Amino acid sequence: MPTGVAIRDARTQLFDAAERILLREGPSGLTSRAVTGEAGVAKGVLHRHFSDFDGFLAELVEDRILRIEARGVALLEAAGSATVAENLSEALTTVFETVAVAIVSLITFRDDLQTRLRARRPGGVPMLAEASTVVAAYLSAERETGRLSAAADIDTLAPTLIGAAHLLFADRTAARPEPEAVRRVVLTVITGALTA
Template sequence: MPTGVHIRDPRQQLFDAAERVLLQDGPNALTSRAVTIEAGVAKGVLHRHFADFDAFLAELVLDRIARIDDQAAALRESAGAGTVAGNLTGALVDLFDSVAVAIVSLVIFRDELRTRLRQARPAHGIPVLTQAAAMMASYLNDECEMGRIAADADVDALALTLIGAGHLLFAGREGTPPEIGAVDKVVTTVIADVVQRRLL
């Protein structure tokens, strides 16, 4: 891009470019040069907005985590409506789009990135997946309070199981998500012992 040309939202433009590089070539290919070339901007644009490339990557992942926070609010609003299995299936499908799966790979791949993310949002486990599990646990807890899930259900264990199974279903599929029926089958199996049959 020529010098002096105004970029409307350079941060978002760089985030979008990074996501495209991740999807096309994987975490190994994600470099500052690859991002700026994909974004069509000078390399200096990235360093004008971020202290270094790891700071950029941390902000990229935190942006994705913020989306999970939005998804969590929407999921909690669905408590008491529809079916528990249907709500959880929809949440997993929304959560594990191809970009999210690629970002999880990136977080696993880069030690420095995980360190920065834990400093920004202290939590155990793998950032993104940890927040996703918290989202599921909050929703399941709401359903417990509404009596649609057994009061003695271990919602934290259920949430971890759903996120782990969901990630395995969606990872490594190269842009082809699993059938909704396959996701629903896993969800229904995981929650079968704590949800009334008629609500599945």
């Protein structure tokens, strides 16, 4: 890109480019040069907006966590509607069919990124921990509606659902899991907690 040309919302442009690379090539293909090339901007643009490449990646992860938390609001509003299994299946698919699985791989791939994120978010694996919190809030709301048993162990159910869904979507080279496969996993985890 020629110098002196204004770039509209460079952060979003760079984040979206990084996401495309992650989905296409995985964490090993993600370099600052690859990101700026994919975004069609000069390499200096990234360093003008971020302290360094790991700072850029940390902000990318934070941005994608905010998206998960925003989706959590919609999930919470769904409490009491459709079925618990349908709501969870849709929410888990929405989270994991995006870049979430690739970002978890990126976090485990880059030690410096992991260190930065743990300073900000000390509990669990970033993205998975926040997704678990979103699911736990929804399950608690469903317990309040009476569709989940008062004895339902939310602190066990939420991370179990996240872990199972993560494994279902983890193979980037395979076809996306069928909706019925996601629903079966969800029902296997929550059936004992559902009320009649």
